[in-house]
Amino acid sequence: METYLKLLENNKKWAKGKLKNQPEFFTEISKTQEPEFMWIGCCDSRVPANQIIGLLPGEIFVHRNVANIVSHGDLNCLSALQYAVDVLKVRHIIVCGHYDCGGVCAVEQNLRLGIVDNWLRYIHDIKREHSKELQALNDQDRKNRLCELNVLTQVRNVCESTIMRDAWASGQEVAVHGWIYRLSDGILHELSPVQHALKKT
Numbered sequence: 001m002e003t004y005l006k007l008l009e010n011n012k013k014w015a016k017g018k019l020k021n022q023p024e025f026f027t028e029i030s031k032t033q034e035p036e037f038m039w040i041g042c043c044d045s046r047v048p049a050n051q052i053i054g055l056l057p058g059e060i061f062v063h064r065n066v067a068n069i070v071s072h073g074d075l076n077c078l079s080a081l082q083y084a085v086d087v088l089k090v091r092h093i094i095v096c097g098h099y100d101c102g103g104v105c106a107v108e109q110n111l112r113l114g115i116v117d118n119w120l121r122y123i124h125d126i127k128r129e130h131s132k133e134l135q136a137l138n139d140q141d142r143k144n145r146l147c148e149l150n151v152l153t154q155v156r157n158v159c160e161s162t163i164m165r166d167a168w169a170s171g172q173e174v175a176v177h178g179w180i181y182r183l184s185d186g187i188l189h190e191l192s193p194v195q196h197a198l199k200k201t
């Protein structure tokens with residue numbers, strides 16, 4: 001059987017299993033979505049948001065791009081963020097990076113990959129900004145640290161967006177978290193203190 005046909009078969013089994021346990025599951029979920037969480041993560045196939053934090057469909061609003069970048073010029077990410085905050089009223093935004101991120105490592109090693117190099121320029125800027133700290137580390141630690149610095153930078157970018165500024169100014173309770181995932185043991189780590197308002201810089 002073609003592998004893609006297997007996926008359609010898996011889906012039928014999954015939907016059937018859901019109905020067996022919760023006959024109203026799809027009827028209920030098709031009415032509305034009220035997720036408490038938003039996830040901004042990397043496209044990497046090994047970091048699927050719902051699965052690694054044990055959430056069901058409907059429980060987390062997900063935006064993923066290469067290397068979990070939040071750019072002030074990226075309408076795709078900003079649109080998702082605005083919808084999550086203004087319309088869905090999520091309570092938590094989780095920016096989640098991961099160690100051994102291909103995008104971050106490509107920047108660290110100055111690799112040329114193609115179109116994506118232009119997207120990854122944002123991480124080159126982070127590398128330059130923290131060059132002193134990074135240069136003092138060995139190869140593996142430097143890659144790991146750049147993955148962490150990327151998450152911290154993207155947390156700041158979320159906090160500094162007009163969307164979060166306006167939400168916080170109006171008293172909306174929404175927290176921003178910076179997490180990083182380790183592929184080798186499947187564990188998430190909190191990197192940044194939880195942000196409840198724009199930090200004075």
Ligand code: CO
Pocket residue numbers: 042043044066067068098100101102103104
């Ligand atoms: Co990645």
